[in-house]
Amino acid sequence: MFPTRRLASQGFFKRSADEFGRLSRIAWNTEALHTPTKPYNLLNFEDEATTTGCKTMADRAVGGFSTASLDHEPADPSSNTPSHARFHGTISTKLPENWRVERTGYAAFRNQDRGFWLLGRLYWDVDPYAYLALRIKSDGRRYTVNVQTDAVVETDIHQHRLYTRHHRVRQEQPEAYESNPESPDAAEDLYPGGMPAALSDVPPESTIISTSTSTTTSGSDGWETVLLPFSSFVRTNYGFVVEPQTSLTRQRVKSIGIGLTDRVDGPFDLRIHKIWATNGMGEADIEEERRICGGNALPLDEGVRSGWTEQSEQLPEKESKQKSQEPQQKGLKGLKWEE
Known part of the structure; x- marks a missing residue:
């Protein structure tokens, strides 16, 4: 051959x-x-080729007026800002003249298909990992993480809201949503069984985000790492939650992306440094986490550090003191949403 x-x-x-x-x-x-203790890198946007290997989508494909771009931004050593991808554009809910289009106001990006290798089509196998990790700098809008697998129904996408420290909930900005309220009928169509916890405005406790109240970082202000449990992703099809709910096929992940569907007119700007699979913040990436995120950095996960052994080594006195000063990573107590 x-x-x-x-x-x-x-x-x-x-x-x-x-x-x-x-x-x-x-x-x-x-x-x-x-259980793996090292991260499994999926999309590293420090490499410009990763950014150029992604595709953007917006309602312009159906005659809408929203725009979306994904650009590579170089590193800034003076502020410890790494090379990253910038997902930006403008959301418009203006309807086109085509009477068949009833809703607009969305933008998204995802990686291109990974292609083939010697044994067939290439997929990511994240089965040994519990979380999808994203290091991002958010403007606070309601982004959604989209994961597509080699499922029986090809158009199925598993989704999870991208919660951050700068996340703004609907109740805190009523004026921003009054122009495009979701009608009860539309909400019932989207979520026939009720709003799933992973897509609600308030993050579930299974989501791991920084609860630090610090406003200063050693790197660029606003960088943070979010861990989303793979088990919490919700099965959807064309934006609608479908039944029966099935967990995503972790052994055959085709693409990962982020979308914005809050239908609020105006610009958006999301920075993404890296996306990877992990079982928690380990020693392999804690140094980079602290350098980039500074006061917003997640603490070292003791289970990952010790390999989940019953008799783990004692932490050095200096590291123990530093750990006691760091915020807890799990739970949402003390987390303050932006107003």
């Missing part, structure tokens, strides 16, 4: 070598026999 020019030009052999290398490391280190 001879590879076609199309396969060779798009890195078919490189993808195959990288995937074989990753699987070989897992086998050599017997990582499949215990």
Whole structure:
């Protein structure tokens, strides 16, 4: 069999070598026999190729007037700001002249299909991990994380709200939503079984976000890391919650993206540094977390640090003192939403 020019030009052999290398490391280190403690990078936007490898979507495809762009922003060493992707544009709920279009006002992006390797189509296998982690800098709007897998129904997407410290709930900004209120009938169509916890305005306790009240960081102000449980993602189809609810197929993840569907007119701006799968903040990424997020950094997860062994090593006195001064990562007590 001879590879076609199309396969060779798009890195078919490189993808195959990288995937074989990753699987070989897992086998050599017997990582499949215990819970992983190291992160599994999915989309690292420090690499400009990752940004250019994503696609943006907006209601302009159906005649709307919303815009969406995904640009690569270089690093700023003076403020410890890393290279990242900037998802920005404008939301417009103006309807086109096409009478068939009844709703507009959305924008999103996701990675392109990962292509093929030697054993078929390439997917992400995040089955050994509990959380999807995102390091972002948000403007406070109501973004949604979208995960698509190789499911029986190809158009199914599992969604979870992207909660942040700067997240604004509907009750705190009534004037921003009065122009586009969701009617009771529309809400009933979208959520026939009631609003799922992972899509509500108030984050569930399973979501791990920083509860720090610090307003200063060593890096750029506003950077933070959010951990979303894979088990909390809600199955949807064309924006509607569908039944029966099924967990996402973690062994065959096709794409990951972020969308904005709050239908509030005006500009939006979201910065994304990295997206990865994890079981908690471990020693492998805690240094980077503290350097970029500063006072908003999540604390070191003791389970990940010790490998969940019953007899873990004692922390050095200096690290123990520092840990006692850090905010707790779980729970939402003390978290203040922006007004």
